[in-house]
Amino acid sequence: MTPALQRALTLPGDPVLRPLPRQVAVLLAELYAPPRLAAHLRAVHDVAHQLVDWAERHYPQLDFDRHAVLFGAASHDIGKILRPEELSRPGSAHEMAGHDLLIARGVTEGLARFARSHASWNARHQHRRPAGEPRRQDLEGQARH
Numbered sequence: 001m002t003p004a005l006q007r008a009l010t011l012p013g014d015p016v017l018r019p020l021p022r023q024v025a026v027l028l029a030e031l032y033a034p035p036r037l038a039a040h041l042r043a044v045h046d047v048a049h050q051l052v053d054w055a056e057r058h059y060p061q062l063d064f065d066r067h068a069v070l071f072g073a074a075s076h077d078i079g080k081i082l083r084p085e086e087l088s089r090p091g092s093a094h095e096m097a098g099h100d101l102l103i104a105r106g107v108t109e110g111l112a113r114f115a116r117s118h119a120s121w122n123a124r125h126q127h128r129r130p131a132g133e134p135r136r137q138d139l140e141g142q143a144r145h
């Protein structure tokens with residue numbers, strides 16, 4: 001692991017960010033993730049953690065999979081390891097690449113799905129798109145993250 005990736009994964013930061021779930025941190029280290037990606041995933045994971053805590057506090061009857069949400073937040077852009085050009089410009093190739101990467105690494109579909117669905121509003125019904133089929137976001141010309 002490079003020193004920069006080590007710092008991105010372990011330094012508390014300012015503001016202080018929670019560490020990534022161990023399974024994701026290990027994967028990022030093994031795959032020599034760009035430090036910028038690790039920092040982004042830590043930030044998104046931390047915000048997800050705050051939202052999950054808020055939801056549990058205010059809606060205790062709400063039924064959702066806390067572990068899955070946090071894993072998804074922590075790993076959603078992992079496909080950018082394989083598609084690094086999408087770290088700095090729009091693109092959606094990292095989504096399925098990330099899903100397939102996680103599956104190849106033994107992650108269950110229930111946790112890997114976030115990598116392919118995180119840019120979709122209708123993820124529940126999302127499946128592999130036929131080649132050439134535009135995404136809603138592409139039609140709107142939005143930057144992808």
Ligand SMILES: [Fe+2]
Nearest residue numbers: 076077144145
């Ligand atoms: Fe993304």
